[in-house]
Amino acid sequence: MTRRSPTFTIADLYLAFRQxxxxxxxxxxxxxxxxxxxxxxxxxxxxxxxxxxxxxxxE
Numbered sequence: 001m002t003r004r005s006p007t008f009t010i011a012d013l014y015l016a017f018r019q020x021x022x023x024x025x026x027x028x029x030x031x032x033x034x035x036x037x038x039x040x041x042x043x044x045x046x047x048x049x050x051x052x053x054x055x056x057x058x059e
Contacts, residue, residue: 007051007054007055008051008054009051010044010047010048010051013047013050013051014043014047017040017043017047020036021033021036021040024036
């Protein structure tokens with residue numbers, strides 16, 4: 001039986017991004033938030049790229 005990797009929706013990735021951003025803020029006292037802010041500037045484009053990378057890995 002072949003196990004298929006799950007595909008993530010943009011909504012899934014957005015939620016994961018928000019959770020990671022919040023966790024990083026509270027656990028590291030803001031370390032890395034500038035990088036997250038830069039990533040967030042083009043969040044829709046970055047999440048689509050991430051979604052495609054995940055699909056490529058799943059194949």
